[in-house]
Amino acid sequence: MLDTTDADQKTLLEINNIEVIYNHVILVLKGVSLKVAEGGITALLGGNGAGKTTTLKAISNLLHSERGEVTKGSIAYRGQKVAGLDPADMVRRGVIQVMEGRHCFEHLTVEENLMTGAYTRRDGKGVVDEDLEKVYSYFPRLKERRKSQAGYTSGGEQQMTAIGRALMSRPETILLDEPSMGLAPQLVEEIFGIVKNLNEKEGVSFLLAEQNTNVALRFAHYGYILESGRVVMDGPAAELRENPDVKEFYLGVSEEGRKSFRDVRSYRRRKRWLS
Amino acid sequence: MPDQLLFAIEVTLNGLMAGVLYALVALGFVLIYKASGIFNYAQGVMALFAALTLVGIMEGQVPFSHLINAIFGTEIHHFGWHVPALAAIILTIAVMVVFAWLVQVLIFRHLVNQEPILLFMATIGLAYFLEGFGDLMWGSDIKKLDVGLPQGINGWIDQTTFDAFGYGFFIDNLDISATIVAIILVAGLIIFSQYTKQGRALRAVADDHQAALSVGISLNFIWVLVWSVAGFVALVAGIMWGAKSGVQFSLSLIALKALPVLMLGGFTSIPGAIVGGLIIGVGEKLFEFLIGPMVGGATENWFAYVLALLFLVFRPQGLFGEKIIERV
Ligand SMILES: Nc1ncnc2c1ncn2[C@@H]1O[C@H](COP(=O)(O)OP(=O)(O)OP(=O)(O)O)[C@@H](O)[C@H]1O
Ligand SMILES: [Mg+2]
Numbered sequence: 001m002l003d004t005t006d007a008d009q010k011t012l013l014e015i016n017n018i019e020v021i022y023n024h025v026i027l028v029l030k031g032v033s034l035k036v037a038e039g040g041i042t043a044l045l046g047g048n049g050a051g052k053t054t055t056l057k058a059i060s061n062l063l064h065s066e067r068g069e070v071t072k073g074s075i076a077y078r079g080q081k082v083a084g085l086d087p088a089d090m091v092r093r094g095v096i097q098v099m100e101g102r103h104c105f106e107h108l109t110v111e112e113n114l115m116t117g118a119y120t121r122r123d124g125k126g127v128v129d130e131d132l133e134k135v136y137s138y139f140p141r142l143k144e145r146r147k148s149q150a151g152y153t154s155g156g157e158q159q160m161t162a163i164g165r166a167l168m169s170r171p172e173t174i175l176l177d178e179p180s181m182g183l184a185p186q187l188v189e190e191i192f193g194i195v196k197n198l199n200e201k202e203g204v205s206f207l208l209a210e211q212n213t214n215v216a217l218r219f220a221h222y223g224y225i226l227e228s229g230r231v232v233m234d235g236p237a238a239e240l241r242e243n244p245d246v247k248e249f250y251l252g253v254s255e256e257g258r259k260s261f262r263d264v265r266s267y268r269r270r271k272r273w274l275s
Numbered sequence: 276m277p278d279q280l281l282f283a284i285e286v287t288l289n290g291l292m293a294g295v296l297y298a299l300v301a302l303g304f305v306l307i308y309k310a311s312g313i314f315n316y317a318q319g320v321m322a323l324f325a326a327l328t329l330v331g332i333m334e335g336q337v338p339f340s341h342l343i344n345a346i347f348g349t350e351i352h353h354f355g356w357h358v359p360a361l362a363a364i365i366l367t368i369a370v371m372v373v374f375a376w377l378v379q380v381l382i383f384r385h386l387v388n389q390e391p392i393l394l395f396m397a398t399i400g401l402a403y404f405l406e407g408f409g410d411l412m413w414g415s416d417i418k419k420l421d422v423g424l425p426q427g428i429n430g431w432i433d434q435t436t437f438d439a440f441g442y443g444f445f446i447d448n449l450d451i452s453a454t455i456v457a458i459i460l461v462a463g464l465i466i467f468s469q470y471t472k473q474g475r476a477l478r479a480v481a482d483d484h485q486a487a488l489s490v491g492i493s494l495n496f497i498w499v500l501v502w503s504v505a506g507f508v509a510l511v512a513g514i515m516w517g518a519k520s521g522v523q524f525s526l527s528l529i530a531l532k533a534l535p536v537l538m539l540g541g542f543t544s545i546p547g548a549i550v551g552g553l554i555i556g557v558g559e560k561l562f563e564f565l566i567g568p569m570v571g572g573a574t575e576n577w578f579a580y581v582l583a584l585l586f587l588v589f590r591p592q593g594l595f596g597e598k599i600i601e602r603v
Contacts, residue, residue, distance in 0.1 A: 060489065062485065062488055062489060065387065065388070065484070065485065065488055065494075066388075067388060086493070087488045087489060087491060088488075088491035088492070088493055090491075091490065091491030092491065096489065096490070096491075097489050098489075099485065099486060099489055103483050103485060103486035103489070104483075104486070105478070105479045105482040105483055105486060105487075106482050106483070107478065107481075107482050108475070108478060108479060108482065112475055112478075115472075115475060116475060116476065116479045116487070116490050116492070117490050119472065119476055119490055119491050119492050120490075120491035165490060166490070169490065169491065
C-alpha cells in the first residue's frame with residue numbers, strides 16, 4: 001500500500017487498523033487505517049455499504065447511539081486516543097460530523113439550525129454572532145432564508161445549512177458525509193467550491209466521504225478507496241484520478257474507452273433514485 | 276338576558292378554568308413526548324407525588340416514618356416544624372429534579388434505541404412504583420393542601436354580574452388563580468423554548484436525536500431537563516388540583532383527563548394541549564349542563580373520550596399536531 005502523505009504535513013487524525021461491529025454481530029469495518037493531514041481535504045471513496053459512514057461515525061463517536069462499537073485498533077486525534085469520548089467532547093476538540101442526508105432540524109429556522117452548532121461553545125455571544133455572519137458570507141443563500149423553517153428549504157439549502165451549522169462550532173476538522181447526495185450537478189460544484197474555499201481560507205481540514213468519485217477527486221488532496229470494510233487503495237488525488245483501476249471502476253471510463261463496470265454504475269443509479 | 280343563557284355562560288367560564296388544569300397535565304405529556312418520544316404514563320402519578328411531597332415538606336412530616344417506626348419501634352411522625360409554602364415549593368422542585376435525574380440514570384439511559392412500546396411499558400412500571408413509593412414516603416391518608424391561594428366565591432364577580440344581569444356568577448377564586456398561574460407557566464415555557472439556548476437544544480433534540488448528538492448536545496442532559504420541567508408542570512397541576520380536592524390517590528387520575536386532551540390537541544403541540552384542554556373543559560361542562568339532564572347526568576366521565584374519538588377519526592394528528600414535513 002502507498003502510504004506517503006507529505007512529510008512536511010502534520011497528521012491530524014490517525015486511524016489504525018480499526019474493526020467496527022454493529023449489534024455485537026455485524027462486522028462492518030475489517031481493519032481500516034487512514035490518516036488525515038492538517039489543512040487538507042482527504043477523500044474517503046467507495047460504493048454503497050463500503051463503510052464510509054461507519055468510519056466517520058467511529059471518529060466522531062456517533063457509533064454508540066447506533067449500537068456500533070470499535071472492537072479493535074485505535075483512533076487518535078492530535079495524538080490523543082478518542083475512544084471513550086462522547087460526540088460533545090469531540091466537538092469541543094474541534095472534530096464535527098456533517099451527517100449523510102443533511103439531518104437539519106426541520107422545525108427550526110435556518111438561523112436556529114446554525115445556532116445549534118454553537119451549542120458547546122463558551123466564548124460568548126459576540127464571537128458567535130461574528131461567526132454567524134461569516135457563515136452567511138460563505139452561504140449568502142442561507143442569509144436570505146434565515147427565517148424559514150429548515151424543513152421547507154431545498155436540498156441544496158439544507159446541505160448548506162448542515163455545513164454552516166458545523167462551522168458554527170469553530171471546527172478544526174469537518175467529517176463531511178456525502179454532501180453531493182441527491183443534488184443537481186451544478187449545486188454539487190457550488191458546494192464543493194465552498195468546501196475548497198473553507199479549506200483554503202479558514203484552514204478547516206476535511207475528511208470527505210463520497211460516492212461521487214469524480215467530483216471528490218477533483219477537490220481532494222488525498223484519497224482512500226474503501227471496499228466492503230477494507231481500504232483497497234490510497235494515494236494523492238491526482239494519482240488516483242490517473243489510476244486505470246480507479247478510472248474503470250469508479251470514474252466510469254477505461255483505457256479502452258469501454259463503458260464502466262456495470263455493478264458500479266447500477267449502484268450509483270440506484271442511489272440517485274433513492275435519494 | 277334569559278336565565279338559561281346566563282347559566283350557560285357561567286358554566287362555560289367554569290369549564291374554561293377546569294380546562295386550564297387539563298391543559299397543564301397534558302402539557303407535561305407533550306413536553307416529554309416531543310423530546311424523547313416517550314409517552315409518559317406516570318405523568319399523573321408525578322403530579323400526585325409532587326403534591327404529596329409538597330404537603331409533607333410544608334407540614335414537617337418525617338419521610339418514610341412508617342418504615343422507620345416499624346423497624347426501630349419508634350413513634351416519630353413529625354419534625355415539629357412548618358415550612359412556608361414558597362420554600363416548600365422550591366424544595367419540592369429540587370426533589371422533582373432529582374427524580375428526573377434518577378429516572379434518566381436508572382431507567383431510560385439503559386433503554387436508548389428501544390421500541391416506543393417498551394419505553395411506554397417502562398413508564399407504566401414507573402407509575403406504579405412511584406405511587407407505592409409516594410405512599411411509603413408520605414403515608415396514604417388524604418391530606419389538605421393550602422399554599423395560601425385565595426379560595427371560595429369571588430365576591431367582586433358575584434356582585435358585578437348580579438348588578439348587571441340580576442344573577443351573580445359563582446366563580447371560585449382558586450380557579451382564577453389557577454388560570455393566572457397556568458398562563459404565566461405557559462408563557463414561561465414558550466419563552467424558554469423559543470429564546471434560550473437550552474430551549475433551542477430541546478427543540479433540536481425533538482426534531483432529530485442523531486443530528487443533535489452530532490453538534491454536541493447531550494441527550495441525557497436534555498432528557499433530565501425535560502423530565503424536570505415536566506415534573507415542575509406536574510407540581511403546579513398537583514397544587515391546583517390538590518388545593519381543590521385534597522391530596523389523595525385520585526389526584527393521579529387527572530392523567531385520564533389529559534388523554535382526550537392529547538388526542539384532540541396532538542401529542543406534540545404545546546398550543547394543542549392548551550386549546551385542547553380548554554375545549555374539553557368547556558365541552559364537558561356545557562354538555563353536562565345542556566344534555567346531561569336528558570340522559571340522567573354523569574356525562575363528564577365519558578364526554579371527553581367521545582369527543583376525542585370523533586377527532587381521532589377525522590383528524591388523527593390532532594388539532595395542532597405538528598405537520599410532518601415531507602419533501603421529495
Ligand atoms: N446501524 C447499523 N446496524 C447494522 N448494520 C449497519 C448499520 N449501519 C450500517 N450498517 C451496515 O454497515 C455497512 C456499511 O455501512 P455504511 O453506512 O458505513 O456504508 P457507506 O459506505 O456509508 O455506504 P453509503 O454510500 O450507502 O452511505 C453496510 O453493510 C450497512 O448495512
Ligand atoms: Mg454512507
